[in-house]
Amino acid sequence: MKTVNMKFKGMVLTALISLGSMTAAAGEPANYNVVPLPQSIVMTKGAAFEVDADVQILAPAELQSEAEFLKQYIKELTKCDLTIVNKRAKKVRYIELAVSPKVTAKEGYVMNINQKGVTIQGGTAAGVFYGIQTLRKSLPIACKCGKHKGGSLPAATITDAPRFGYRGMHLDCSRHFWSVSFVKKFIDLLAMHNMNIFHWHLTDDQGWRIEIKKYPKLTTIGSQRSGTILGTNSDLDDGIPHGGFYTQQEAREIVKYAQERHITVIPEIDMPGHMLAALACYPELGCTGGPYEVGHYWGVYTDVLCVGNPKVYEFVEGVLAEIMDIFPSEVIHIGGDETPTVKWEACPKCQALGLSKDKLQAHFTQKVFGYLTAHQRRALGWDEILDGCPQDAMIMSWRGSEPGAKAAEAGHDVVMTPTSHCYFDYLQSKEAQFEPSRCGGFIPVEKVYSLDPAPDTLSVEAKKHILGTQANLWAEYLLTEGLVEYQALPRMSALSEVQWTQPELKNYDAFKERLTRFTKLFEFYNYKYAKHLWPERQLPSRWQF
The missing domain is CATH 3.20.20.80 (Glycosidases)
Structure with missing residues (x-):
């Protein structure tokens, strides 16, 4: 397992830095170095999670609003229109949303990404929402031609919470x-x-x-x-x-x-x-x-x-x-x-x-x-x-x-x-x-x-x-x-x-390097x-x- 140590000045993953523009070509991976910077990004072994039309959003009733935002963001950025469900089925890949007592910070979240699925657990619904924002900002923007859809999420664990309330x-x-x-x-x-x-x-x-x-x-x-x-x-x-x-x-x-x-x-x-x-x-x-x-x-x-x-x-x-x-x-x-x-x-x-x-x-x-x-x-x-x-x-x-x-x-x-x-x-x-x-x-x-x-x-x-x-x-x-x-x-x-x-x-x-990518979202x-x-x-x- 490879750890990204954010405490050392200027250290970021070379592979992620080299992504350049957020405008996606086919299969361009996500970049988790977003604004504001998460507290911890740990890149893990294994294949990436592929966002495509077969992926579903799994969310309980109390997180339906957050699920709708995630659905909207993914459709806007990747051109994939995902279905929201509240029950798990076999052989389906999910982006799963949940509130968990294991996340002690009220507005904090933990996001786990691997080939099989993505989970975003928050201390509250607000924490889940901020995890969704990080996922949204990390996604490449699909080209306007409409030929390339979806996105690739490299395996990682992101642990995050705000400094100020x-x-x-x-x-x-x-x-x-x-x-x-x-x-x-x-x-x-x-x-x-x-x-x-x-x-x-x-x-x-x-x-x-x-x-x-x-x-x-x-x-x-x-x-x-x-x-x-x-x-x-x-x-x-x-x-x-x-x-x-x-x-x-x-x-x-x-x-x-x-x-x-x-x-x-x-x-x-x-x-x-x-x-x-x-x-x-x-x-x-x-x-x-x-x-x-x-x-x-x-x-x-x-x-x-x-x-x-x-x-x-x-x-x-x-x-x-x-x-x-x-x-x-x-x-x-x-x-x-x-x-x-x-x-x-x-x-x-x-x-x-x-x-x-x-x-x-x-x-x-x-x-x-x-x-x-x-x-x-x-x-x-x-x-x-x-x-x-x-x-x-x-x-x-x-x-x-x-x-x-x-x-x-x-x-x-x-x-x-x-x-x-x-x-x-x-x-x-x-x-x-x-x-x-x-x-x-x-x-x-x-x-x-x-x-x-x-x-x-x-x-x-x-x-x-x-x-x-x-x-x-x-x-x-x-x-x-x-x-x-x-x-x-x-x-x-x-x-x-x-x-x-x-x-x-x-x-x-x-x-500044992360901000340069972020301006693509402004546009x-x-x-x-x-x-x-x-x-x-x-x-x-x-x-x-």
């Missing part, structure tokens, strides 16, 4: 609105990367995107803006109306779509700042009473919810009651970032609370936390809420990793998403003039890959509070669905290894991606064609 991606649907079909396509991308959290940013100054039946103006007024600033807060507005929102039925549909792929949707209602769209609908909730307008500009607005007004808490609780009814997630994101105090300082109602300006947001946060806790939910907020928040508050560290480290040492559960590594609206190239986005910053793929959310500088106890990491896609400068994908890929692939793979197994050069599923790592795929000239 929170593996997320964020999408801003407020600054620009994205269709239900695109949100689903984005969720499919998460599934392909073994991610399990979709952080859905639904409200902001520039648009309210979720139906709240108790407050209908949030969508009749708050979901529409009459124009958008051109460039980076220039003096010129495009004057083109922009809007859209998700009905509660559509939101439930997206939640179900994600659940089927073992992804939890965490909704974000950003408060008490970033609430201008809500104030435009219900001006009595602001300190000045308005008038307010849904935001056209990017950045931070000084008009925020009035924390001294009891009607504000009635509004917040009414909104959250409907949000909790739509979203079964234990965790609800309440924002809490970038909240100026200037209006509070001049507001008689806020001043009547007798609190310093530095304590007013904590007062608001504690009330919202108390409401969610009373309804058996947990509140997650950006790292600004750390000062004065309850002990059970979850912190999302975006202003670098330092706030997250501080929170973890203080006993808070933390999700790391520092701007230095995880803001995917930032540019991927220093040649900004040739980038489709007008956003600033610079975060190349290698920088993302270098992130360690739980470094050894943290205490052993603090490391236990680092739940995981996610990247954020803010949409101020994302004007098309293709641009969202372009900003995400391939940095999302680098992040997936930060989330899934143990640090000692990571190697950037080996990752197969029609995802746009940035090509800076492959100059030969870019335009040969930026000015002459």
